[in-house]
Amino acid sequence: MAVERKNASTASETSAGRRLRVGTNVAISIILVVAIIVVAQVIGFKMHARADMTSSGVNSLSEATENLVRNLEQDVRLTSLYFETDREEEDQPRYRQAARDLLELYEATNRSNVTAQWINPLKDHQEFKALVKRLEDKKAFAEELDAYKEGIKRYQDELSEQMAGLVESELSEIAALGSETFGGQRAQSPLAPIEIRLNEWSAVLSKTHERVNTLAEAEMPQYTGLIAELKDLYRQFAKLLGNIGDFGEEQGARSAGLDPQKLEFLKGARERYSQVKEAIEAEQKRLDELEPLEFEKVMDELAPTSNAILVETGEDARVVDFSTVWPPVRQAPGARQMGFEDRAFKGEEKLTAAILRATHKQQTAVVFARYGGPPLFFGGFMPNQPRPLYAAMKEQLEDANFIVEEWDLKTQDSPPQIDPAPTRTIYVVLKPSPPEPGPMGQPSREPPFGEKERQAILKAIGENGRAMFLAGWVPGSPVPGLLMPSPYEYGDYLKETWGVDVDANTLLIQAISIAPGRYAFSRDPVSMNKFEPASHPIVSGAASMLLRLPSCAPFELAEPPPEGVTLWPLLSIPAADGLWGAQDVQKYIEQAVGDSVTKVEGDLEGPFVVAAAAEKGDAKMVVVSSQQFAIDDIAFAREFALRPEGLTLRSRNPGNVALFINSLHWLNDNTEFMNIGRPIDAAVLNIEQESTVTAVKAITIAVWPALALCCGGVVWWVRRR
Numbered sequence: 001m002a003v004e005r006k007n008a009s010t011a012s013e014t015s016a017g018r019r020l021r022v023g024t025n026v027a028i029s030i031i032l033v034v035a036i037i038v039v040a041q042v043i044g045f046k047m048h049a050r051a052d053m054t055s056s057g058v059n060s061l062s063e064a065t066e067n068l069v070r071n072l073e074q075d076v077r078l079t080s081l082y083f084e085t086d087r088e089e090e091d092q093p094r095y096r097q098a099a100r101d102l103l104e105l106y107e108a109t110n111r112s113n114v115t116a117q118w119i120n121p122l123k124d125h126q127e128f129k130a131l132v133k134r135l136e137d138k139k140a141f142a143e144e145l146d147a148y149k150e151g152i153k154r155y156q157d158e159l160s161e162q163m164a165g166l167v168e169s170e171l172s173e174i175a176a177l178g179s180e181t182f183g184g185q186r187a188q189s190p191l192a193p194i195e196i197r198l199n200e201w202s203a204v205l206s207k208t209h210e211r212v213n214t215l216a217e218a219e220m221p222q223y224t225g226l227i228a229e230l231k232d233l234y235r236q237f238a239k240l241l242g243n244i245g246d247f248g249e250e251q252g253a254r255s256a257g258l259d260p261q262k263l264e265f266l267k268g269a270r271e272r273y274s275q276v277k278e279a280i281e282a283e284q285k286r287l288d289e290l291e292p293l294e295f296e297k298v299m300d301e302l303a304p305t306s307n308a309i310l311v312e313t314g315e316d317a318r319v320v321d322f323s324t325v326w327p328p329v330r331q332a333p334g335a336r337q338m339g340f341e342d343r344a345f346k347g348e349e350k351l352t353a354a355i356l357r358a359t360h361k362q363q364t365a366v367v368f369a370r371y372g373g374p375p376l377f378f379g380g381f382m383p384n385q386p387r388p389l390y391a392a393m394k395e396q397l398e399d400a401n402f403i404v405e406e407w408d409l410k411t412q413d414s415p416p417q418i419d420p421a422p423t424r425t426i427y428v429v430l431k432p433s434p435p436e437p438g439p440m441g442q443p444s445r446e447p448p449f450g451e452k453e454r455q456a457i458l459k460a461i462g463e464n465g466r467a468m469f470l471a472g473w474v475p476g477s478p479v480p481g482l483l484m485p486s487p488y489e490y491g492d493y494l495k496e497t498w499g500v501d502v503d504a505n506t507l508l509i510q511a512i513s514i515a516p517g518r519y520a521f522s523r524d525p526v527s528m529n530k531f532e533p534a535s536h537p538i539v540s541g542a543a544s545m546l547l548r549l550p551s552c553a554p555f556e557l558a559e560p561p562p563e564g565v566t567l568w569p570l571l572s573i574p575a576a577d578g579l580w581g582a583q584d585v586q587k588y589i590e591q592a593v594g595d596s597v598t599k600v601e602g603d604l605e606g607p608f609v610v611a612a613a614a615e616k617g618d619a620k621m622v623v624v625s626s627q628q629f630a631i632d633d634i635a636f637a638r639e640f641a642l643r644p645e646g647l648t649l650r651s652r653n654p655g656n657v658a659l660f661i662n663s664l665h666w667l668n669d670n671t672e673f674m675n676i677g678r679p680i681d682a683a684v685l686n687i688e689q690e691s692t693v694t695a696v697k698a699i700t701i702a703v704w705p706a707l708a709l710c711c712g713g714v715v716w717w718v719r720r721r
Contacts, residue, residue, distance in 0.1 A: 061105050064676040065352045069106055071672070072113040076355060077312040078103045079117040079131065083305050091340040095326065099309060102347045106355075121304040129219050131310070132299070139315040141295040148223040151287050152216055155230055156209075159280060163237055164205045166276050167198050174198075177262050190251035190258065190266060194244055201240060208233055224296050227287055234284040241277045245270030309347075311354040316361075318354040325350050329650065352676050353399035364668045365403040365422035369457055371432035371449045372410045392632040393660070400661055400673065407460075409453040415460050426667050427467040429457060431474055431627055432489055449489060458493060464618040466667040469494060472627040473507040473526075473553040483586050488553075498614040498621050499558030499567050506581040506604055508552040509588065511597065513578045518596040528552050528610065531571045537671045538613060538622070538662045539570050547571075547655030549626035550634065554581055554608035565616045570624075571659075575606035611659070613666065622663040630660040 061069070080103055082096040103116035119127045136145055174195050208229070215226055248266035252258075258266075298319055302308050307322035326343040368376050368390065376390045394404045405416045409432075415425070432449035461467045469490055476486035488504040495501045508528055511519035527550040533539040549571075561567040573579065581604030582588055591597040610625040628634055635656040651657075662674045 061109060061348060062675060064674055065348055066109050067672050069109045069114060072110060074313055074359060075113050077115045078106055079119055079310040081119055081121050081302060081308045083122050084120045085122055094340045095307060098345060132220060135317055138317060144293055145295055147290055148227055151227055159283060160209045162276050167202050171198050191262060220299055224293050231284055231287050234280040238277050238281050241273040245273055311358050313358045316358045318358045320350050320354050357401045360401055362423045363401055363403050365405060365418050365425045366397055366428060366664060367415055367425055368406045368428045370408055370430045371453055373433035376406045389631045392636045393630055409456055413456055424668060426664055427461055429467055429469045454489060466620045468663055469623040470627050471502045471553060471623055472625045473551045474627055483589060494623060499561035499565055500612050500623050501556040502553055504553050506553055506583050507585050508608060509580060509582050511578045514596060517598055519578055520596050526551050528573055532574050533571055534569050536568050536570055537674055538666050545655035545658055546653055548653045549610055549629045552610045552625045555612055555625060557609060557612060565614055568613045569609045570611035570613055573606055573608045573610060579606055580604060620667050622667060629656050
């Protein structure tokens with residue numbers, strides 16, 4: 001029996017030990033699986049591994065944006081203020097989610113320096129109040145706010161008491177003088193109107209003091225409104241004191257039979273009021289000199305239902321408003337309000353621009369140099385006033401952190417003075433405009449562009465300057481029945497200094513071959529849209545976009561280039577049937593009356609270079625063979641496109657904007673800022689590659705279970721041992 005009990009005991013211990021080992025193996029296996037999954041997720045998290053499955057690319061950031069964000073040298077806070085309420089429109093959650101996803105992409109790109117935050121301004125009052133306080137303390141706003149706050153504090157601590165004390169003192173003095181009548185009725189006493197006005201102002205001063213204190217402590221103090229109210233108060237009160245002083249002297253002189261004490265009161269009013277009157281007039285003058293508050297402009301843009309995104313650094317803040325992030329791409333059908341499907345999503349483009357401007361305070365100036373012609377950035381307000389050529393481009397350049405100015409050499413011999421001074425000035429040199437003819441078509445009496453103006457431009461650029469020249473083919477002064485090209489005024493400079501010979505007499509033409517040797521012109525035969533880009537950062541992004549250069553003249557690049565010059569062709573037009581360089585445009589105009597045209601003997605064959613860049617020491621130059629490629633009507637032209645959701649508007653020539661701005665970034669030695677942002681032309685998030693979705697599903701459905709099975713196999717193998 002003892003042996004049986006011992007064997008049973010031994011068997012029990014063996015079974016218990018076996019269960020312990022099996023349980024331990026299972027526990028280890030579970031821990032192993034969890035650890036593998038966690039490590040895999042952490043690796044993916046650290047490496048920012050993710051796939052963009054949308055055709056518009058809104059689930060990823062462009063390479064240039066990622067480079068900017070990863071190389072931030074200061075902390076950036078991104079705050080979405082897209083509101084949420086029970087009564088919101090049905091599209092509001094879609095806008096809000098898109099903004100949230102975008103901010104998460106920025107945060108995931110650089111978690112060390114980028115923090116994303118989401119505040120519902122309709123409910124998260126404490127968070128919003130903390131945001132306002134944070135803005136007030138920033139260097140960009142603190143100094144200007146201090147001047148406003150000091151004005152309010154001087155009123156609260158000093159001037160309010162002085163004004164109220166003066167009124168109460170005067171009313172007490174009038175009461176002490178008694179209510180004797182003058183001429184039988186108290187209302188006829190010279191003191192009566194003074195007493196009435198002072199009583200009215202006693203109430204005004206009391207209410208104003210209470211109102212100022214309340215508004216100054218509000219969640220969003222309206223400093224501009226408070227200062228305006230104080231200025232009006234000081235102005236009206238000083239006027240009151242002056243009127244009482246005048247009235248007192250006038251009545252005192254006329255009221256010979258008045259009680260001597262009352263007479264003395266009237267005559268002495270001006271002197272009694274002088275100290276307070278001088279104090280409030282000096283304060284009013286001080287407040288009049290205050291500059292408009294940039295802080296309140298920011299706060300207005302952060303209204304509770306504004307759907308804004310706030311970009312903050314330690315010293316500055318920028319607001320990305322809803323209308324720029326979600327511009328319309330089509331009109332809503334019928335009476336329906338414009339919704340999500342009717343808008344584009346330009347979140348990355350605008351948010352990255354705001355980050356760039358907030359984190360890079362040193363700015364480069366871009367000066368558009370012209371001779372004559374209408375202003376480039378303003379106009380179009382009157383019926384017969386031409387629209388500005390570069391208004392939208394100016395806004396785009398300012399988003400890219402450039403200061404933009406124009407210089408009319410016809411009215412100014414030297415470049416505009418820019419305050420504060422930029423770190424560098426880049427000149428965009430436009431072809432001079434011919435003098436305007438007289439009202440009856442007679443020749444102009446104004447002097448044309450000459451050597452003096454040409455030298456002024458070259459002097460401003462200097463030996464180590466940076467400039468972009470817009471060349472191309474331009475018609476000269478029309479002669480009846482004859483069309484002649486205009487010579488290019490900077491051709492000799494480009495050829496001798498940089499080795500770029502602009503053939504301004506040749507116009508590139510693109511036609512459609514309809515028979516051997518016979519061609520038909522398209523709607524726009526002088527616009528080039530097929531290019532071979534060089535291996536150069538300027539055209540690396542523009543090459544992948546639609547690009548159109550109207551009225552091109554071919555370049556010939558010197559071989560070898562001038563001493564010390566490095567020369568790159570940027571864009572070339574390959575040789576093709578139906579593409580040639582017309583040296584006598586008039587002959588094609590004469591042929592155009594028929595059904596087809598033939599190429600004129602002697603015209604040039606391709607390929608043609610139409611954009612080039614050059615470098616010599618610290619100097620850089622870009623020349624593009626199109627005078628108009630960067631004007632708003634071409635660079636920002638839009639066209640209808642048919643999508644599953646209906647007709648939408650999309651950018652027709654987005655490569656023009658990229659080519660222009662990339663050239664300026666290269667001239668500014670900031671190639672890392674090229675192609676920042678990704679303009680999106682539609683808000684529809686279509687799956688671009690179903691294979692990507694399939695891969696993600698496979699990982700989710702198959703890989704993780706297979707991993708668990710492998711771990712289970714390990715357990716089984718251990719148990720068999």
